[in-house]
Amino acid sequence: MLTYETLRLIWWTLLGTLLIGFAVTDGFDLGVATLLPFVARTDPERRVVINTVGPVWEGNQVWFILGGGAIFAAWPPLYAVAFSGFYLAMFLVLCALILRPVAFKFRSKIANPTWRSTWDWVLFIAGLIPALVFGVAFGNVIQGVPFRFDDTLRMTYEGTLFGLLNPFALLCGLVSVSMLVTHGGAYLALKADEPIASRAASYARFSALITLVLFAAAGIWVSVGIRAYSIVGHIVQDGPSNPLLKEVARNGTWLDHYFAQPWIVAAPLLASMAALATIVLLSARRNTLALIASALSVAGVIVTAGLSIFPFLLPSSLDPKSSLTVWDASSSQSTLTIMLVATIIFLPVVVAYTAWVYRVLRGRVTLAYVADNPSSTY
Amino acid sequence: MNTMDVVQLSRLQFGLTAMYHFLFVPLTLGLSILLGVMESVYVMTGREIWRQMTKFWGLLFGINFAMGVATGITMEFQFGMNWAYYSHYVGDVFGAPLAIEGLMAFFLEATFIGLFFFGWDKLSKVGHLAVTWLVALGSNLSALWILIANGWMQHPVGARFNPDTMRMEVTDFSAVILNPVAQAKFVHTVSAGYVTGSVFVLAISAYYLLRGRHVELAKRSMTVAASFGLAAALSVVVLGDESGYTAGENQKMKIAAIESMWNTEKAPASFTIFGLPNQATHRTDDDIEVPWMLGLIVTRSINTTVPGIDELVARAETRIRAGLVAYDALEKLHANRADAGARVALTAHADDLGYALLLKRFRPDILNATNADVLAAAWSTVPAVSPLFWSFRIMVGLGLFFIVLFAVAFYLASSRQLTSSPTFLRVALLVLPLPWVASELGWFVAEVGRQPWVIEGVLPTFLAVSSLSAGNVLITLVGFILFYSTLLVVEIYLMVKTIRLGPALVGPDVSAKSIAMAAPAAAE
Known part of the structure; x- marks a missing residue:
């Protein structure tokens, strides 16, 4: 049996893996939806765009649901604090995620232009809002969030929705939007018919550039403008999951982690180099490689955030000792073990059949295909 | 007291969103299997009408499925949003089945549902049939895991309180999975879903037969629904009894209140x-009493x-x-x-x-x-006795009624008299809402009967809420009500529209595709 400490580390990497799985798969759905009103001008073109993600968005969205479930199972305090703390923001995300399937399903069922263009804007908003909110949430995590535990580990949150919308968090929100737009654009460049593909490629190149600039800006801001958190003294890495058993101080910046562990600079390097590669590959019309590059860039951004604040998962700005860390916010050793076994068995199966489905659906979605299949397409 | 407002509002919100979600779930459970049956007949006999049936009922399935998935997300996230102390207190036990549900079931149904719709001309006949059954398998597995989670709330086994972490922790995960309450609930709930799917197909087919439209498709659909529905209706009642029996062992207060x-x-x-x-x-x-009956049902002695x-x-x-x-x-x-x-x-x-x-x-x-x-x-x-007492009786009455309904349908179908009894067809159409009434009442009995506990004997409901302001919960409650009501109107409108247009929607496609099927793999 694995030690508690190792299991916690494994589940920290699995948490990252699931977030990346979500951002890479559902991320291009969100990006495609955000680009919908811009890359497609006629109704047939819009249907092509929607049908590039039509058969796969449902599966992609499960990464998000699984992410939620896995946080619940493996990091219950994180699930409890983050979801109730970001209450109204979560509600917005929920509305967007509920509207999106409905918009997909309902849009093309009625031929009325007003009906369709209404749903197109719904799709745009339902793509934009989650992308923005997830970034904003990350931005707040990096700064710390105002919550505290009492001695029964009941959590109180003392922030508001507008408190979440601070400048640094909004910057992170924009990073998230632009990186997912890039990713969605790269996906359309590969999957959509002309002229949509070329337009999407231009949008993607442009937003990749924006992503680079914003990501660098956020990096500078973190290095000079945000006070980091650190555990005071020694923390028992295989102790009970009770955040109140440690002391936390605020000092230095998260950049200090990069001096202590220089190898973690690989993460932001990956994020930026891959974004650059996306631009180059899209110009060279190497669309498959461009999509892989944008996926790597998305992964790089998420890993950067995770490594920068390690071992913190969610610092508390109100009562630093309440902060959640990898060492004191997990499930019990037996639950982590059971969940690891379940993941080892099922995740490869999921990845295998998902890959098979994408293979069956390979090839561009053309204007002719959508015109010929009015009832089996969206 | 302010926190009691938060408790009441949170309960109301959870109850409403859960019941709303459960408008879609039973139909998904039932129709998914019926689609598998219809397509299996198509693959075995090669007769085009069965393919058209699969595609037509699939269209309605799709509209319902999207809503089920969408409203299910709310359920998964509301535990953390509104029930943060619950999530902390029992997440170690309760979170695992939820996560496994995602890994094992949601991915399966959600990944293959796309191929179900988009894969008709990209896959072989058998390949597509496998996809349809995988969607059905995914839906039913999802019911299994969520009912393991719910069964644990009713009868918390395999866990103990840890004072160092101030929460319940797993001691025996196999006990959680093999929880007898969960097993009984699973069989009872999926059977109820099969009844719902069958009544749905029965009622809409009856509508077509009454109008003399799509007679061939409607008769065949009705025959499938009648046989499957009869088996399911018997299973709901027989295994509902099983559910009562285990509740007698573990949830005596619920039985006493129902009674x-x-x-x-x-x-x-x-x-x-x-x-x-x-x-x-x-x-x-x-009161009017039947001697001996309760003792026999609950204790089997x-x-x-x-x-x-x-x-x-x-x-x-x-x-x-x-x-x-x-x-x-x-x-x-x-x-x-x-x-x-x-x-x-x-x-x-x-x-x-x-x-x-x-x-x-x-x-x-x-x-x-x-x-x-x-x-x-x-x-x-x-718990509140009157609502439980009445809900339970109406649910059981409906369960018995469905057995009669399907028995008659089965008799008419097997003696080829479906079209000769307009009275039965009218009844079959009118009863369409009843399985939903029965399902919702069933959940009402199960969950209101569990009060004042959120986890039976472990955590009272009023302690399980998040530290939110009543105002914030009110905002989301009103938001959900407005949002969900609008969606329901749109959903019903589309369903009715699709049913009115009927199988003609997939008709031209079918004939066009049947030519393309002669040369598969040609189109990429």
């Missing part, structure tokens, strides 16, 4: 068919006593007093984690800790609780 049995009766207890429960006087007025509410309240009182010992020890441990004596005392009475927590509704300093407080807390373990 409005204020006082313990001499074995075997009688079953009250009609009566007017009175929560204030602790009596059931004007004639000499085991079914405890009444009075006896269960007395047991709760004893457990509250034992729980106070555990609570006292827990307080001492908070002051000094090394207090070995307190740890021993807590371990000895940990099973009753939840009962002491019931007192928090009456005073914060529960160690100073008076006898009156303890008695009030003991009586607070009685």
Whole structure:
């Protein structure tokens, strides 16, 4: 049996893996939806765009649901604090995620232009809002969030929705939007018919550039403008999951982690180099490689955030000792073990059949295909 | 008191969103299997009409499925949003089946549903059939895991309280999975879904037959629905009994409340068919009873006593007093984690800790609780009797009615008289809403009957909420009501529109594709 400490580390990497799985798969759905009103001008073109993600968005969205479930199972305090703390923001995300399937399903069922263009804007908003909110949430995590535990580990949150919308968090929100737009654009460049593909490629190149600039800006801001958190003294890495058993101080910046562990600079390097590669590959019309590059860039951004604040998962700005860390916010050793076994068995199966489905659906979605299949397409 | 507002609003929101979600779930469960059956017939016989049936009912399935998935996301996230202390307190146990549900079931159904719609000309016949069955498998597995999670709330096995982390932790995960309450609930719930799917197909086919439209498709659909529905309706009632039996073992208070049995009766207890429960006087007025029946259903014997509410309240009182010992020890441990004596005392009475927590509704300093407080807390373990009493009876009545309905349908279908009985067809159309009524009432009985507990005997509902302001919960509650009502209108409109247009929607496609099928793999 694995030690508690190792299991916690494994589940920290699995948490990252699931977030990346979500951002890479559902991320291009969100990006495609955000680009919908811009890359497609006629109704047939819009249907092509929607049908590039039509058969796969449902599966992609499960990464998000699984992410939620896995946080619940493996990091219950994180699930409890983050979801109730970001209450109204979560509600917005929920509305967007509920509207999106409905918009997909309902849009093309009625031929009325007003009906369709209404749903197109719904799709745009339902793509934009989650992308923005997830970034904003990350931005707040990096700064710390105002919550505290009492001695029964009941959590109180003392922030508001507008408190979440601070400048640094909004910057992170924009990073998230632009990186997912890039990713969605790269996906359309590969999957959509002309002229949509070329337009999407231009949008993607442009937003990749924006992503680079914003990501660098956020990096500078973190290095000079945000006070980091650190555990005071020694923390028992295989102790009970009770955040109140440690002391936390605020000092230095998260950049200090990069001096202590220089190898973690690989993460932001990956994020930026891959974004650059996306631009180059899209110009060279190497669309498959461009999509892989944008996926790597998305992964790089998420890993950067995770490594920068390690071992913190969610610092508390109100009562630093309440902060959640990898060492004191997990499930019990037996639950982590059971969940690891379940993941080892099922995740490869999921990845295998998902890959098979994408293979069956390979090839561009053309204007002719959508015109010929009015009832089996969206 | 402000926090009680948050509790009431959170409960209302969870109840409404869960019941709304469950408008879509049973139809998904039932139709997914029916689609698999229809397509299997197509693949075995090669007759085009069965393919058209699969595609037509698939269209309706798709509209319903999207709503089921969308509203399911709310469920998964509401635990954290509105029930943060619950999530902390039992996440170690409750989170695992939810996560496994995602890994094992959601991915399966959601990944293959796309291919179900988009894969007709990209896959071989058998390949597509496999996809359809995988969607059905995914939906049904999802029911299994969520009911394991729910079963644990009703009958929490395989876990114990850990004072260092202030939460319940898994001690035996196989006990959680093999929980008898969960198993009974699973079979009962999926059978109810199969009944819903069958009534849906039956009613809409009846509509076509009444109008003389799509007769061939409607007759065949009705035959499938009648046979599958009859088996499912029998299973719901027989295994509903199983559900009552296990509740008799584990959730005696729920049974006593459903029965409005204020006082313990001499074995075997009688079953009250009609009566007017009175929560204030602790009596059931004007009751009509069937001797022996309850004792037989619940204990499967004639000499085991079914405890009444009075006896269960007395047991709760004893457990509250034992729980106070555990609570006292827990307080001492908070002051000094090394207090070995307190740890021993807590371990000895940990099973009753939840009962002491019931007192928090009456005073914060529960160690100073008076006898009156303890008695009030003991009586607070009685759920609202009248609503349970009536919901249960209507649900059971509907369950019995479905057996008759499908038996008649089955007889008419097998003697080829479906088109010759307009009266039956009219009845079959009119009963369309009833399976939903029965399902919703079933959940109402299960969840309201569990009150005041969110986890039976472990955590009272009023302690499980998040530290939110009532205003914020009110915003989302109103938001959900407006948002969901709009969606429901759009959903029903589209369903009705699709049903009116009928199989013609997939008709031209079918003939065009049947030519393309001659040369598969040609189109990429």
